[in-house]
Amino acid sequence: xxxxxxxxIEDIETIAVGGRIRDIMRIRNQYGDGKWxxxxxxxxxxxxxxxxRKAEPNWSEAHGIGRKKMKIKRFLD
Numbered sequence: 001x002x003x004x005x006x007x008x009i010e011d012i013e014t015i016a017v018g019g020r021i022r023d024i025m026r027i028r029n030q031y032g033d034g035k036w037x038x039x040x041x042x043x044x045x046x047x048x049x050x051x052x053r054k055a056e057p058n059w060s061e062a063h064g065i066g067r068k069k070m071k072i073k074r075f076l077d
Contacts, residue, residue, distance in 0.1 A: 002048040003072060009043035009057065027060055027068070034062030045072065053077055 016038035018024065027036055040058045047053065054077045059070040 003045045003055075005057065005070075006044045006046050006052065009041040012039060012041040014039055015058075021060065031062070031065055031068050034065050036060055036062045040073065042076065 014037050016022075018036060021027065021036055021038050024036060028034075038058065038060055040056055042054070042056055045053060045055045045057065053075050055075050056073045057070055058073045059067045061067045
């Protein structure tokens, strides 16, 4: 699903760190070593169809590498 984050992501919360991330080996092989965290937040997104909705995006991030594998877990409106 293609989407674009509009504005700021709020209520950011870490849901898993390091070995607690289910696909940590694939993430490390693809993006490199780092202190990986699985994170969620709440933000406004623009979908491929042009609709603007409030959603809960989830992503993986590491210091020095940035946000990777961003997806929408659920819509909040």
